[in-house]
Amino acid sequence: MLAIVVATMLLFGCVTTPTPAPQGQNATQNVSGNETTKNETVKNTSVAPVAVPFKPIHLSYNVTTGSGPQGQPQQLGLDYYLTANATCGGRPAINGFIKATGVSGNNNADYAKLTVYLDSGEAVYSDRIGESDLAFNTAKPYVNSLDVAFWPQTIAAIGGKSIMSSEIWNGTMPVLLTNVAAMQTNGDYSIIAGNMDSVAGIKCKNITISAKTSSMNGQMVTCIGVLNDVNLSFVASAGMIGNQGFQWAIKSVSREAAPIVYYPQCLTPIACPTVTAPSFDDYNVCNSQGNSLEMTKDKQGCVTSYDCITNAERARKYIISNQAPGCAVNETIVSQNADCWANQGNVEYSRSGQTGCIMGLKCNMPTQSGNNNMPPQSG
Numbered sequence: 001m002l003a004i005v006v007a008t009m010l011l012f013g014c015v016t017t018p019t020p021a022p023q024g025q026n027a028t029q030n031v032s033g034n035e036t037t038k039n040e041t042v043k044n045t046s047v048a049p050v051a052v053p054f055k056p057i058h059l060s061y062n063v064t065t066g067s068g069p070q071g072q073p074q075q076l077g078l079d080y081y082l083t084a085n086a087t088c089g090g091r092p093a094i095n096g097f098i099k100a101t102g103v104s105g106n107n108n109a110d111y112a113k114l115t116v117y118l119d120s121g122e123a124v125y126s127d128r129i130g131e132s133d134l135a136f137n138t139a140k141p142y143v144n145s146l147d148v149a150f151w152p153q154t155i156a157a158i159g160g161k162s163i164m165s166s167e168i169w170n171g172t173m174p175v176l177l178t179n180v181a182a183m184q185t186n187g188d189y190s191i192i193a194g195n196m197d198s199v200a201g202i203k204c205k206n207i208t209i210s211a212k213t214s215s216m217n218g219q220m221v222t223c224i225g226v227l228n229d230v231n232l233s234f235v236a237s238a239g240m241i242g243n244q245g246f247q248w249a250i251k252s253v254s255r256e257a258a259p260i261v262y263y264p265q266c267l268t269p270i271a272c273p274t275v276t277a278p279s280f281d282d283y284n285v286c287n288s289q290g291n292s293l294e295m296t297k298d299k300q301g302c303v304t305s306y307d308c309i310t311n312a313e314r315a316r317k318y319i320i321s322n323q324a325p326g327c328a329v330n331e332t333i334v335s336q337n338a339d340c341w342a343n344q345g346n347v348e349y350s351r352s353g354q355t356g357c358i359m360g361l362k363c364n365m366p367t368q369s370g371n372n373n374m375p376p377q378s379g
Contacts, residue, residue, distance in 0.1 A: 055255040057082040057094070057227065059234055061148050063248040077101040078248075080149050081258035082116065085230070088266035092118040094232065095264040097134055098125070108353050113139040115267040118231045120162055121153025124267040127301075128324065130356065134262045141267045143301030145184040148248055149234045152209055152222055155189055158182045163224060164233055169193055169205065180213075181272040184295065184303055187213025197223050199236035200250055214277035214295065214306065218242070225253070272302035282306070290342070311338035322349065324356030336361055 059080040082096035093115050100110040111134060113126035125147070126139035133139065147154055153163045159177030161168060168175050174192040194206035204223035211218065218240060225236040239247035278293055286293040286308035294314055295303045309317075315337035319329055340347050340363035348362040 052229070054085045054230070056084075056257045057096075057230070057232070058252075058254045058256050058258070059149055060251045060254075061248050062251055063148060065246050075102060078148050080114070080234075081260070081262070082114070082232075083258050083262055084264040086115075086264060086266060088115055088117070089268060092231075093266065094118065094230065095266060096258070097260075097262055099260075108351060108356070112142075112144070113265055113267060115265075116150060116232065117157075117269070120157035121150060121164065121233055122157035122269060123147055123150035123154050124269050126265075126267055130324070131260060134260060137263055137265045139265055139267070141270050141300060143182075143184050143270055143272060143297075145301075147183060148238075151183060152191070152207060152224065152235065153233060155180055155182050155209075156191065159189065161191075163191075163207065164226075168207075174210075179274045181274045181303065184297065184301055185213045185215040186275050186277045186303060187211060187216075189213075199223050199225070200252065202236050202250065202253060204236040212277075214275075214303070225250075227253075270300050270302065272300075273304065275303050275305060278306045311341045314338075315341065319349075319358050323351060323358045327355060327357035330358070333358060333361055336363070339363075 057080070059082075061078040061080075063076040063078055065074050065076065077100070079099045079101075080096065081099070082094045084095050086093050086095050088095075095113070095115050097111055097113045101108075109131065111129050111131055113129065113134070115124045116122070117124070123144075124141055125144035127142040129139055156163045156168065156177065159180045159182075161175060161177065163169065168191055171193055174190040177189040177191065180187065180189060188211070190210040192208050194208060197204055197206050202225045204225040207222045207224050209220050209222060211220070220238055220240050222238040223236045224233050226233045234253075235248075235250070237247075237249040283293050289308065291308045291310055292314050293306055293308050294317065296305045296307055298304050312334060315334045316329055319334060319337065337347055340361070343363075343365070345363040345365050348364055349358050350360045350362070351358050
């Protein structure tokens with residue numbers, strides 16, 4: 001099994017050494033060409049090492065979900081801009097931000113800041129912010145429910161492992177991670193590496209992740225690529241085995257500066273509590289009452305409990321989490337949202353381009369071939 005050699009960023013420098021003294025002469029030449037006496041020590045002048053300049057990174061993805069109108073696949077765009085290397089809490093890291101388009105069914109974009117820790121691969125995101133907020137240092141760490149580029153590394157890191165370690169990268173046996181609280185879910189994972197592959201011309205390593213968590217019970221195949229000069233690993237592609245409704249693949253990797261004003265900011269990892277994931281029986285009992293078993297989260301996005309709630313309660317929570325902070329909740333939209341879900345409809349929100357507040361919704365009834373009749377997961 002092949003392995004990728006991960007190289008850390010090197011320091012290059014040069015040293016100017018003095019010219020040796022000619023034998024049998026009473027004078028020598030120093031490095032500047034001036035004569036000195038035979039007994040004078042020639043000083044060794046040197047140039048301080050120069051670090052290799054950091055080249056900004058742009059990872060561009062296409063994400064396919066089954067949550068479009070009437071359950072058909074929906075294409076989302078996600079761009080990662082990693083703009084500056086840093087030391088965050090004494091650890092090597094890269095800071096940047098993400099831009100998501102198509103999330104709200106229109107051309108509006110969502111933003112969040114990002115810190116990737118190079119010693120573990122763990123990614124820490126901020127809460128959702130506006131484009132203008134990227135220029136300030138007021139973003140707060142928040143557990144991201146959908147990490148396209150770094151989620152296998154983040155899960156492994158929280159579970160005490162590293163995807164790039166020989167144990168996983170070159171291993172022949174699955175590595176088990178238990179009681180992992182990550183990405184707004186709780187549960188167990190089994191990770192095993194496969195062969196080398198290629199996605200969009202990018203060499204990557206196949207990694208299969210089996211999960212038994214509160215939001216996923218199945219297997220996902222990912223392919224992990226590496227940028228050796230910065231010791232950065234990233235997902236080149238991912239997809240659920242047996243379910244093509246949710247998958248993503250990288251479009252391109254380039255070394256270019258972000259086109260948006262951004263202020264680098266270190267985000268501290270969040271230690272979420274481990275909460276017992278509900279069983280299928282728990283879900284079935286709640287659903288039989290016409291309700292939904294949903295996660296309750298704290299202000300940092302950590303799951304604190306699972307509760308059986310009504311469609312109206314769930315709609316209110318979902319609207320709050322999917323519009324800009326500070327937006328009021330329109331109870332008429334909450335009622336429309338709940339009625340749509342009660343009739344197995346698929347909700348499509350519309351938001352204000354200026355405020356990011358949800359202003360209305362469209363209820364799309366699923367077709368017979370639709371594969372997403374259930375209300376979307378709150379995030």
